[in-house]
Amino acid sequence: xxxxxxxxxxxxxYAVRWLIAxxxxxxxxxxxxxxxxxxxxxxxxxxxxxxxxxxxxxxxxRQLFTTPETPFLTWIWNSIKISSITxxxxxxxxxxxxxxxxxxxxxxxINMLKAILLIQVFPGxxxxxxxxxxxxxxxxxxxxxxxxxxAGLILVxxxxxxxxxxxxxxxxxxxIPRAIDESGMVEGASHWQIFxxxxxxxxxxxxxxxxxxxxxxxxGDFILARILLKSTDQYPLMxxxxxxxxxxxxxxxxxxxAGALLGALPIMIVYLVLQDYIVGGLTQGAVKG
Amino acid sequence: xxxxxxxxxxxxxxxxxxTLSTVLWRIVLLLAIDGFAIWFATRAFGEGFVSLGLVxxxxxxxxxxxxxxxxxxxxxxxxxxxFFMLMFxxxxxxxxxxxxxxxxxxxHLLTKQQSIEQITNERYVPEGGAAYSWTGYVSPNGDYALWxxxxxxxxFFALPGQPLIPASDTQGVGNLDDKGIPETIEGYTRLNAxxxxxxxxxxxxxxxxxxxxxxxxxxREAAQLQTRFAxxxxxxxxxxxxxxxxxxPVVGRWTAADGTELTAGFRENVGLANFAxxxxxxxxxxxxxxxxxxxxxxxxxxVFLTFALGLAIAxxxxxxxxxxxxxxxxxxxxxxxxxxxxxxxIWRGLFNNQVGVINRTLTSLFGIAPxxxxxxxxxxxxxxxVNLWLGYPYFMxxxxxxxxxxxxxxxxxxxxxxxxxxxxxxxxxxxxxxxxVGPLLVASFTFNFNNFNLxxxxxxxxPPIAGxxxxxxxxxxxxxxxxxLAFAAGRGKEFGLGAAITIVIFFIVAIxxxxxxxxxxxxxxxxxxx
Numbered sequence: 143x144x145x146x147x148x149x150x151x152x153x154x155x156y157a158v159r160w161l162i163a164x165x166x167x168x169x170x171x172x173x174x175x176x177x178x179x180x181x182x183x184x185x186x187x188x189x190x191x192x193x194x195x196x197x198x199x200x201x202x203x204r205q206l207f208t209t210p211e212t213p214f215l216t217w218i219w220n221s222i223k224i225s226s227i228t229x230x231x232x233x234x235x236x237x238x239x240x241x242x243x244x245x246x247x248x249x250x251x252i253n254m255l256k257a258i259l260l261i262q263v264f265p266g267x268x269x270x271x272x273x274x275x276x277x278x279x280x281x282x283x284x285x286x287x288x289x290x291x292x293a294g295l296i297l298v299x300x301x302x303x304x305x306x307x308x309x310x311x312x313x314x315x316x317x318i319p320r321a322i323d324e325s326g327m328v329e330g331a332s333h334w335q336i337f338x339x340x341x342x343x344x345x346x347x348x349x350x351x352x353x354x355x356x357x358x359x360x361x362g363d364f365i366l367a368r369i370l371l372k373s374t375d376q377y378p379l380m381x382x383x384x385x386x387x388x389x390x391x392x393x394x395x396x397x398x399x400a401g402a403l404l405g406a407l408p409i410m411i412v413y414l415v416l417q418d419y420i421v422g423g424l425t426q427g428a429v430k431g
Numbered sequence: 432x433x434x435x436x437x438x439x440x441x442x443x444x445x446x447x448x449x450t451l452s453t454v455l456w457r458i459v460l461l462l463a464i465d466g467f468a469i470w471f472a473t474r475a476f477g478e479g480f481v482s483l484g485l486v487x488x489x490x491x492x493x494x495x496x497x498x499x500x501x502x503x504x505x506x507x508x509x510x511x512x513x514f515f516m517l518m519f520x521x522x523x524x525x526x527x528x529x530x531x532x533x534x535x536x537x538x539h540l541l542t543k544q545q546s547i548e549q550i551t552n553e554r555y556v557p558e559g560g561a562a563y564s565w566t567g568y569v570s571p572n573g574d575y576a577l578w579x580x581x582x583x584x585x586x587f588f589a590l591p592g593q594p595l596i597p598a599s600d601t602q603g604v605g606n607l608d609d610k611g612i613p614e615t616i617e618g619y620t621r622l623n624a625x626x627x628x629x630x631x632x633x634x635x636x637x638x639x640x641x642x643x644x645x646x647x648x649x650x651r652e653a654a655q656l657q658t659r660f661a662x663x664x665x666x667x668x669x670x671x672x673x674x675x676x677x678x679x680p681v682v683g684r685w686t687a688a689d690g691t692e693l694t695a696g697f698r699e700n701v702g703l704a705n706f707a708x709x710x711x712x713x714x715x716x717x718x719x720x721x722x723x724x725x726x727x728x729x730x731x732x733x734v735f736l737t738f739a740l741g742l743a744i745a746x747x748x749x750x751x752x753x754x755x756x757x758x759x760x761x762x763x764x765x766x767x768x769x770x771x772x773x774x775x776x777i778w779r780g781l782f783n784n785q786v787g788v789i790n791r792t793l794t795s796l797f798g799i800a801p802x803x804x805x806x807x808x809x810x811x812x813x814x815x816x817v818n819l820w821l822g823y824p825y826f827m828x829x830x831x832x833x834x835x836x837x838x839x840x841x842x843x844x845x846x847x848x849x850x851x852x853x854x855x856x857x858x859x860x861x862x863x864x865x866x867x868v869g870p871l872l873v874a875s876f877t878f879n880f881n882n883f884n885l886x887x888x889x890x891x892x893x894p895p896i897a898g899x900x901x902x903x904x905x906x907x908x909x910x911x912x913x914x915x916l917a918f919a920a921g922r923g924k925e926f927g928l929g930a931a932i933t934i935v936i937f938f939i940v941a942i943x944x945x946x947x948x949x950x951x952x953x954x955x956x957x958x959x960x961x
């Protein structure tokens with residue numbers, strides 16, 4: 143080692159690190175490559191799948207789009223619709239609440255913050271029975287917000303909007319100097335004007351992070367949607383994809399692979415394009431603790 | 432205390448000019464909300480949803496208070512969020528908690544009132560009593576009908592589920608034979624004696640309305656059905672009119688002195704019995720102890736492994752001069768970017784015992800095919816591998832951010848003092864990093880402690896634990912065990928016990944979460960702002 147020049151040592155260290163990286167990358171993208179090759183393999187069972195398919199074809203994709211039992215395009219559209227609406231409403235709710243927690247002092251403030259967190263960690267699985275009953279009751283009062291409707295599902299998602307994100311956002315509001323508020327107050331601005339015209343523009347990075355995370359979280363939700371939605375046409379993608387696992391999962395591997403890949407693609411692109419935003423947001427939130 | 436803080440410490444809302452238009456807006460808003468709430472609550476009470484109606488009234492009252500009371504100003508900013516949280520999060524949780532103190536589940540699904548109604552609706556064919564002679568008819572779609580004649584010489588046409596129709600009101604009656612029985616009735620064909628004798632179906636059907644039912648008793652006779660059970664409200668017991676047996680309510684079951692029970696049980700408060708079963712029942716204890724141990728081990732190992740790998744990657748590649756660093760990071764991030772449901776299902780395919788690629792590769796390379804889904808330890812290993820794959824990118828991101836925030840001069844000072852790479856990592860990097868990511872480690876622990884999706888979608892808790900009184904598997908964690916108690920098909924549903932275990936899980940997680948805040952900066956920060 144000591145015989146090597148500084149430059150050589152550096153190249154050696156790069157080489158070693160790239161070798162480690164290649165092993166890790168293999169681990170990280172292996173399932174993705176596998177699903178890609180399965181989706182292109184016309185022999186669509188798990189047993190006949192191989193990393194490099196014998197003959198390549200789009201049969202699985204064709205099957206996915208044309209089988210009436212699996213309306214794939216409807217599922218994707220449902221997912222995007224539900225997730226977008228939930229994201230917009232949820233981020234609005236969270237931002238307003240976090241601003242209040244950051245800027246106002248009122249009795250019960252700390253306890254409310256604690257309670258929000260504890261409610262969030264309650265294992266919601268059994269509450270599904272109660273939520274299901276609640277939505278059945280909603281159905282007979284206001285049918286458009288009942289079971290098997292996207293509106294009803296979104297309502298239930300919004301029930302979880304006040305959660306960890308409040309803490310993350312409140313942390314960010316706290317970092318914005320109070321002097322900004324003060325300058326606004328001197329000018330005679332109301333709280334609302336200070337919030338919307340002075341503070342909100344500064345919050346843009348964290349708003350994007352929270353919006354992306356909410357969108358992805360809703361897009362990936364499975365259990366609530368599965369319990370509250372009944373008809374195949376109303377399913378979001380995750381519930382739809384789960385259909386393939388019923389019965390002989392390994393026999394429907396090909397169409398599942400195609401659907402999984404197409405379903406994962408939008409989120410993957412969002413992540414990789416906005417990587418720096420997400421990393422920045424997560425780590426700032428994290429370092430702040 | 433700065434001037435700004437002083438200003439903010441004033442009663443919020445003070446110093447805000449209250450104009451006529453804001454007052455008007457507030458009144459219009461309140462009228463709209465209250466109008467809707469009154470309509471909603473009325474409908475709810477009308478439909479018999481008492482608790483939903485009460486919750487709606489309570490929430491609306493709070494909304495009114497928050498909008499009208501001056502010192503509630505900060506809460507107006509989170510009014511919508513609070514509403515959704517109370518209605519769709521807190522209210523279901525409260526209902527769930529209440530269920531934990533009942534025996535709600537299969538055999539106890541009804542309220543007591545409903546169970547009495549259901550049982551007293553039961554009818555039986557008495558030995559004596561009002562009797563008819565009958566003739567059967569059948570329609571082309573297989574619906575049966577009866578022509579009934581009583582001793583007084585009156586005739587009726589009887590269809591299932593409808594009140595008896597007197598002969599004079601019956602539509603489409605054809606010629607009567609010598610006994611006064613129609614040879615044809617429009618839409619129906621008369622059954623002959625052989626058809627009647629060989630027909631089992633018609634004997635099971637209840638004709639006439641619910642209150643005034645008639646059923647066939649013998650080849651010639653049909654009898655007026657009678658209520659089988661009578662409810663004695665004063666003594667709170669059900670009396671069997673046929674046998675005279677008395678049934679008393681015993682823990683949600685109508686039970687006779689000889690121990691026989693009626694099928695329709697009801698929901699009843701059982702106090703802490705569900706918790707006692709969880710902590711004491713020896714039949715449950717075996718599987719439960721295993722599940723709890725594995726639950727903690729799984730959560731701990733998942734956090735430890737994902738953090739270790741994430742930190743290692745961040746540490747190794749935390750060098751801006753490394754060529755292609757950005758590409759490496761992007762590729763290593765991929766597991767994090769795919770919805771976990773999809774990747775868990777993919778891994779389920781990869782780990783398939785017979786045709787999965789992992790076993791096919793192992794067979795061709797080493798001639799072995801581990802039974803991933805059959806062997807308890809291998810199943811646990813597979814789950815940890817999958818969770819490592821799912822979880823390391825998160826800590827990779829977190830740690831690379833945290834590493835950059837550690838002051839460089841600390842390392843320089845340590846190097847001057849003669850510390851080598853490992854010592855620097857152990858004495859500087861790790862402690863500082865843990866301060867920053869500690870809360871996230873705890874949060875990750877609580878998340879994995881209830882990581883239902885992974886356990887359920889990957890392996891459904893299997894392989895099963897032999898001899899367990901309820902469905903339980905070697906890889907089940909508490910939450911998936913609860914899922915089986917409450918939802919698994921084929922076994923009795925035990926909502927009450929499930930809810931009790933949910934509360935136990937909640938206490939474990941809540942204690943960890945509160946502990947986390949006691950010792951972290953997040954907590955101090957909140958304290959500092961008070």
